[in-house]
Structures are given as C-alpha cells and as structure tokens.
Amino acid sequence: MAIKEKLSKREPISIVTPSNNGKAVLLCGFVKNVRIISKNLKFILLEDRTGDVQITFRANDIDNITLQRIDKITPQSVICIEGTIQKSDICKRGVEVIAHEMDILSTSDVPLPLDITGETNSNLDTRLNWRFLDLRNKRNRTIFLILSDFIKHSREFFDREGFIEIFTPKFLGAPSEGGAEVFEVEYFGRKVYLAQSPQFYKQMAIAAGLEKVFEIAPVFRANPSFTSRHDTEFTSLDIEMAYIDSVEDIMNFEEKWLIYVIKKLREKWNDVVKSEFGVEIKIPDTPFPRLTMHEAYEIVKEKGIEVEEESDIGTPGEKALGEYIQDTRGHEFVFITHFPWKIRPFYHMRPENSPTLTLSYDLLWKGLEITTGAQREHRYNVLINQAKEKGLNLENIGFYLDFFRYGCPPHGGFGLSPTRFIMCLLNLKNVREATLLPRDPNRVYP
C-alpha cells in the first residue's frame, strides 16, 4: 500500500525518543528545512504539533527516485515518511529517523510571506495577517495548546463542582446593559443586538433552577479603542451559582478553580513555558490578598497616580496595585472588593446599610484585570429600585426583571477572559497574541 494511503496510521513526532530505538514509524508534518549533504545523503527537519525531528535519507535505505525528489522540496511543504527510529550521538535530541519511504502531500509556494522562525522581526499585524503560518512556530502554537488545556481543565473543575454548561442566545431584542458599545444587526426588517455578555441569561438559568451554570462563548463589544487589552469580539468564560451566602463564596470558588487549573498547566507545560516564554508557572498561595476599593484608591494615590474616588481605577492604577501587592505581599493576584455603586451595573447587590458600595470585586493578576464578579440582587423590588436609580428603561429589561418575580435563589458569579488569563500566564504583551484571529475596528480578516 502506498504510504499516502495509510496516513491514518501516522504517529506523533513526540514518539521519536531514544527509548523507541529500532521502532518503525510513519510520520507526517511540515518541512522546516532540507539539507543536501550529497546525492546520497540528505536531511529533512520535520515538524508536527508535538515537535521536530531529523529525518535522514541515505541512498542505501530508500529508492533513488524518492531520494532525487528531496532536492526540490520547498520549506513548509507537507510530507509523510516511513522509517526507523535510530539513536544518534550527533542529533540534538539524541535520535533521528532513517527514512525508507517518503511522499509529498502538499507543496509550499516560495518565498513565504512570513518568517516563521521569528528570527527576523515580524510585527504582530503581519503575523496576524498570516496567522496560519505564524502558528507553525512552536512558541506561537504553544499559546493555543495551553489555551485549549486551560479551557479543558476549567470545564473539568466546573463539572466536579456540579456545574452544567449552558448555551445562551447572542441575538438580543434589546441591548443588555444599556446602549453603549453594542453592535446592531439587521434582522428581518428590524434591529437586534449582539450580546455583550451572557449576564442576563446565566441569571435566568439560576431562576430556572439550574443552580450552577457556566458558559464559554463569544461576546461582542463595539469598542472603538485599539489598546493591547481589547477586542471587538472575544471568548468569555462566565459562571453563576445559586445559594451563596455572600460574594466571598464566589471569590473563594474562583480562587479554588484558578489554583486547580494553574497546577494542571504547570504539570504539563512548565518546562515548555520556561524555554519558550522565559517565565515560570507558579502556584499562587491562598487566600489571595484582598483590598477594598477604598484601600486601592489610597494606594494608587500614594503612588502619585491621579484617580477620582467613585471612578474606575484605570490601567496605570491597576498596574500600580499589581506592583504594590507584589512588593508588600509577594503575590501576583489581588481581589479588589466593594466597588462603588456608581460604577457598577444595576444588578449588583449592595451591602445592607452601605448603598454607595456593591458586593462586587475585580481580580487583578500581575496588575491586569482578568475577572469581574459580584453577588447579584435577586430581590425583585430591590432590583427594580436599583434599575430606576440607574435611570434604565424598565420596559427594555422587563423580560429580565420577570426572572426574579416567581422565586429566585440568592446567587452570584463572575466573568473571565481566557485570553487575558493566558496573556498573564505567559507574560504576553498583547491579548491578540492569545487570540486565534483577533477582531478590532480595522481587522476583520483573515
């Protein structure tokens, strides 16, 4: 049978280890480079998702026509080979594969529009334009393998904790949280709006009795800015849980989850992360430090950063808080609690006797906000008053207010951006590095 007809028997290049010396293997991958030593000895560095390996072509082991075809193989072409694993003192990994058969599955054009090695300086825009080539670089591909594992272990954890996964609509009849930064869609002669978060619907799931729910899905924000932390669409991880005593239950749950996931990622990825990103995956101590927003304002002001009370602390402020907590507590994480009512949405619960505050928090990691969480107001009458106080049009949100009319447990939850998590984990400079195909006001391709 021709090698082309048994591709499904292929094995990952990671199987090529000295301990598998002598084993016959079928490998597939991209050609990193071809080295012609002589007409009787040629090398190909072959790479797949799991790594690279030297394939050695010698006149005695492979037919002559195949050997000749190697000279014309262009970099990044896709080939398959059959061969034998062989220990080698010369090769970097102490092992190579002696090829017996080879076939070309797909030939790459030359020249490549992107330097995949990353050795010449490609800016992020160019990399994103050629994202499919950019990800053939191990470092860049690793980001997405880790993102996938982050999501996997998160689901694992949520499942163990009794959460179920829900799928909420992205088309909304009315803008979910006021009209700012919401995208409009032409919808059979009328307008609908793209969900900025699953907030209302994960709360509906609580009112429905689903008790503990999560969703990992795109959200859309018509954000005209071009910062390194914002996109017009991104994947959001949202949870909501019923029968909590206070917002502390949410913070404790988030802490437990993050520890679980970071441990899992450390086990599998720490070595690669060290070598590719120069950073260690550390398990944070618990409990994470906590600061009230009031304390946070004081710290930020002391650092000479201007910030008004009852307003958001801003990017420089968050960065300063990250440094402060690192310096004073040796910790990368910090919960900022008790955000002012003025800058939180109407559905956040307020502490009894402190109507200027909310039972909410942000979680910062290395000075970057990765989560917003809160206990929600589940008391129908209180909720209506809060909506009025915020000047909302009650008609637009009537369907939402109804969720709380016929019995609703106390509950709370949070939303986290997985790409921001990865950005912090790997010390990436831009959230777009961790987004497969970022979208901003100017970027809607590829």
Place this chain on the structure above:
Amino acid sequence: MAIKEKLSKREPISIVTPSNNGKAVLLCGFVKNVRIISKNLKFILLEDRTGDVQITFRANDIDNITLQRIDKITPQSVICIEGTIQKSDICKRGVEVIAHEMDILSTSDVPLPLDITGETNSNLDTRLNWRFLDLRNKRNRTIFLILSDFIKHSREFFDREGFIEIFTPKFLGAPSEGGAEVFEVEYFGRKVYLAQSPQFYKQMAIAAGLEKVFEIAPVFRANPSFTSRHDTEFTSLDIEMAYIDSVEDIMNFEEKWLIYVIKKLREKWNDVVKSEFGVEIKIPDTPFPRLTMHEAYEIVKEKGIEVEEESDIGTPGEKALGEYIQDTRGHEFVFITHFPWKIRPFYHMRPENSPTLTLSYDLLWKGLEITTGAQREHRYNVLINQAKEKGLNLENIGFYLDFFRYGCPPHGGFGLSPTRFIMCLLNLKNVREATLLPRDPNRVYP
C-alpha cells in the same frame, strides 16, 4: 448561625435516601406545593435540580412562629430548611425530611403565568416566553442536563483522540459561503457578516498545523423559515482533522464518537429518559449502514416521493430513508454518501474521475439530518478551479484560498447540531425544546 447564613453548606435533595436515615441536612429549593393538615402538621414538597422530597413540619420539632409562616408560602417560592432524614412508609420515595428550621429566601408572586406541571396544555410559545418557569419542570430541565452531558462527554472523547479546542471569530469581512442567509452587522461605518459556520477557520487551524481541532460555538443563519428544525442562531459542534486517507476516516471517527457518547448518556440517563420521554437510549450497532446518494434517490422514488437527481433529498425524503433503514436494517442511523457536486460547496473534494460527485456525507438519525461531513480539497490549484466553477468571487475568499498555498495536509471534518442530536435522542417534536432560548424571525425575547 441563622440558616440563611450557611446556604453554602446545603446538600442536593438527591442525598435524601432511606440509607441516609437519621442524617442532618440543609436543603434549598423551590416549593412545589404546601399542604396544611392542621396547625400542628404541615407538608412542603421541595424540589431542586436533583429531585423532590417531602418536608414535614411538626409542632414538636420546629418553633411556632416558623410553623405559622408556612401557611403564607406561595408555590415556587424559594426556601431553605434544616432537618433530619427519616424513613417513611407513607411517602412515595420511602423517605421524608423532618424540619427543625426553615427560612424563606424568595417569595413567588401568584398566580404563576405558566402551569409548571405541564398538566394543562401550554403551547411551546408560551413555555418559551416563560422559559425560566418551564425549566422548573423536571422533564424540561432534564433536556438541558442531558445536553450539558452530551457536550461534556464529546469533549472528553475529542481530548482523548488528541483534539484541541479552538475559538474562531464570528465577525467576517466577507460572507463565508456566498451571500445567502447571512446576517449583516454595522461595524464602525462598514458592514461585516456573522459566521454561518466555522468552516474556513477550522481549515485554517489545519493549515496552521494544529492537526485535530474542534469548536462548539454559536453560528448564525438568516433563515426566514419557521420549521421545527431551524433557528436563526444555534450552537454548532465542528471538528476537523488532518492526515486522513479518505472521507471514510471522518465517518468512522464520527461513529466511534457517537457510540462513546450514547453509551455514557445511557449509563446515567436511561431510566430518567424512559420515564420522562418514554424512549430508550439504545447503543447503535457498528458500522452504521451506508447508502450512496444515488441509492438514496432510488429508494425515495420507490416510496413515491418526488425528488430530482442532483438536488437535496428534502425532509420527506430523509424521513423515508430513515424508515427504509429501520425496516431493512433495523438501524436508526444511516450515512448518505457521495453527494452531487452540484449541491455541495466548492471546498468539498471530488473523487478522482467522478467530477459530478463529492467525497461528502450526511448522517441521518431517525430520518433527520444531524451532520454534514466531507473530505476537503486541500490542493490549492484544484480548489481555485472548483471555486471558479461555482462562480465564486475569488477576491472575497482570497484570504481563505491562501491557507492552501504554503503546504496543507489532507483533511476533513464535520459539523453537527447538538440540539438536533438531543431532539433525536429524546424523540422531541421540535428542536426548540432543546434550545435554551431559541431565536427565529419573530422571537428575540426573552
């Protein structure tokens, strides 16, 4: 400590079994009904996500003020109780809970706008308008618990098979597969389009070297119809895998996955599904029967259903095929293969020497299409010719065609609608029953 302040200690009602006789428990849930036997003896049927149980309030076990409050509790209010599990010959499940403490967490308005028991006939529209109440019915809630498990076990399987999860953009610069049924979005003074499928981007992931990928995410189709099988937005489960030998590899993979998942669902859910939906979760035999589209046309015609060759087989045709395969092979599933090129998209691969056909398939379950799959054309020049043959604007899809210029492995994949899967599994009449909040041209609330 007041019972209200220790809700996080609550346990699921499923813990209330005769074998836990004597155990102290804290339970929370919705009040299904209140029965006042006398001023000294009252019952509440309490329900949470895991089931219901009788709570017995006796004058000797609980303080008098609390006992009096019970009279005013409205159905569907949310309460918490502390009590002791006690075996009982009278109660349906052989067990009840004797309450020592009780508190009301949230009071429901009366009357309810929906009969939650489902005993009076509520049409689906009314149910969907009050979805959060509708899901307090065990049967209806069960649909979403099973959907969550279906997704969970699918991911489990994909992970074991070496797949990674990707998150592709929903905003597209150009309509992905022609302009039909695509939603337009106002985007900073221009138009963008909502993804009808992640097709192009899961193929990009293959070109990027990610090898095996899946995505479970919303897709959007501006479908003006109101059938029981279509929505304007739904969750799509998509996979794509590299280094296949033929479309058979995709079909075999799908078969293996479905068997895995159906087995898992049967283990956990078969009893509930039998009692709530009157249907058994059966493990299908493998391999699933296969018919070519040519054979399918013949069978459908023989059944007296009009269908043109080289056109889609239509809903009555699919139903007839489902019956045929049940009658002749005793099987609920059937792969229909070799769809005509005329009705398949340009990126489907054609068999060598049969340019009127494609290496594609649909999978029918009980006569309903749940999957479309294919081997994709990965050869750049062939792909360009196929796009031209279909009359596509090459400029619009230039970014996509580029994916195949710099080496791309042979690959294929499929897309499946999880809600259609659940519809077939549970013999539901309408896909909307399995959609948390369906969207159609008239429905964008709640």
